[in-house]
Amino acid sequence: xxxxxxxxxxxxxxxxRMWRCWACAEEVAATGEGTCPRCGKIQPLGAETDYFxxxxxxxxxxxxxxxxxxRWHALSRRxxxxxxxxxxxxxxxxxxxxxxxLNRAYRALRDPIARAEYLVRLEEGAGTExxxxxxxxxxxxxxxxxxxxxxxxxAAPDERDARRPQLEARRQEIRREYERVERYLTQDLFxxxxxxxxxxxxxxxxxxxxxxxxxxxxxxRAYLRRVLNGLEEALSASGVD
Amino acid sequence: xxxxxxxxxxxxxxRNVGSxxxxxxxxxxxxxxxxxxxxxxxxQIKVDPETExxxxxxxxxxxxxxxxxxxxxxxxxxxxxxxGEALAIKNTDIVQExxxxxxxxxxxxxxEDAIKAAIADLKKKHGRKEETEALARTG
Numbered sequence: 470x471x472x473x474x475x476x477x478x479x480x481x482x483x484x485x486r487m488w489r490c491w492a493c494a495e496e497v498a499a500t501g502e503g504t505c506p507r508c509g510k511i512q513p514l515g516a517e518t519d520y521f522x523x524x525x526x527x528x529x530x531x532x533x534x535x536x537x538x539x540r541w542h543a544l545s546r547r548x549x550x551x552x553x554x555x556x557x558x559x560x561x562x563x564x565x566x567x568x569x570x571l572n573r574a575y576r577a578l579r580d581p582i583a584r585a586e587y588l589v590r591l592e593e594g595a596g597t598e599x600x601x602x603x604x605x606x607x608x609x610x611x612x613x614x615x616x617x618x619x620x621x622x623x624a625a626p627d628e629r630d631a632r633r634p635q636l637e638a639r640r641q642e643i644r645r646e647y648e649r650v651e652r653y654l655t656q657d658l659f660x661x662x663x664x665x666x667x668x669x670x671x672x673x674x675x676x677x678x679x680x681x682x683x684x685x686x687x688x689x690r691a692y693l694r695r696v697l698n699g700l701e702e703a704l705s706a707s708g709v710d
Numbered sequence: 711x712x713x714x715x716x717x718x719x720x721x722x723x724x725r726n727v728g729s730x731x732x733x734x735x736x737x738x739x740x741x742x743x744x745x746x747x748x749x750x751x752x753x754q755i756k757v758d759p760e761t762e763x764x765x766x767x768x769x770x771x772x773x774x775x776x777x778x779x780x781x782x783x784x785x786x787x788x789x790x791x792x793x794g795e796a797l798a799i800k801n802t803d804i805v806q807e808x809x810x811x812x813x814x815x816x817x818x819x820x821x822e823d824a825i826k827a828a829i830a831d832l833k834k835k836h837g838r839k840e841e842t843e844a845l846a847r848t849g
Contacts, residue, residue, distance in 0.1 A: 699772070
């Protein structure tokens with residue numbers, strides 16, 4: 470399996486954003502049409518290509534969903550493995566790998582939160598230090614709720630009814646907090662990212678501060694989602710046994 | 711995905727569930743979380759100040775079976791060890807002992823982080839104690 474992957478990798482032309490066509494050795498632009506201009510063979514998008522580049526999009530938070538879909542469909546059609554079933558082995562591999570990459574890219578970019586998570590990972594991968602603080606207070610609250618949940622599950626059915634209002638109150642509280650974090654992410658933090666595009670030459674600190682805020686809020690949202698699921702599960706299962 | 715017998719055993723009979731007094735100067739508390747899955751883990755150790763031996767350990771975990779088993783095992787392992795020995799516990803040891811599948815490796819990482827955080831908290835407390843004592847001496 471591993472050597473198959475290596476085989477499909479294009480040879481990188483040193484110091485330029487160019488690749489050599491695996492079939493005819495013509496130089497091909499890395500962000501070009503995905504086909505060799507000389508022999509017409511499809512070219513690997515490259516495993517290290519980021520999802521934005523793969524779909525021909527700038528590294529922005531604001532993405533037009535319809536435009537994203539159109540790009541994904543067009544590229545998926547170009548590389549669809551069905552068209553290369555009778556092609557050369559390398560061509561089949563390129564088609565499969567490109568299709569898999571495009572699907573991953575589409576899944577990661579279509580949802581704004583997933584997109585932000587990916588952006589944070591990309592920036593961290595590029596060496597940006599993103600210091601984020603674990604939310605200690607939220608952790609304590611979650612462990613407190615965990616205790617309530619354990620007691621609730623262990624309680625006799627008639628005792629549960631008495632404990633229910635307390636859990637309901639916590640659920641509402643956590644839900645409100647979850648919604649607040651989500652609004653903060655999508656309405657306050659995300660719009661602040663796009664003006665920091667490379668053309669605007671943002672200071673590294675400015676970028677890192679915003680990324681840390683985004684990373685922390687995404688983490689908080691995940692913790693809140695998890696504890697909310699726990700509360701909802703316990704409250705909906707209570708009638709059953 | 712099936713859990714190993716050891717995970718199930720720790721999940722059904724977790725060892726050392728509970729809390730220690732976090733204000734006790736000889737108790738170190740580590741609370742850590744995994745934002746990828748939303749799991750939260752608290753691990754506390756009580757250390758004999760003379761011998762540096764961990765005489766008690768407790769945990770509380772909000773998470774999946776593997777996270778609970780990892781923290782339960784971690785408390786079992788640190789008990790009776792000296793602080794330096796406890797620091798040497800690696801998440802891979804936990805993975806091996808519990809036969810955790812690749813998707814659950816982060817649970818073992820969380821347990822290792824919790825041990826380290828608890829020890830760091832203890833050291834911070836002792837550092838502060840020494841600071842106040844030094845201040846008292848000079849003041």
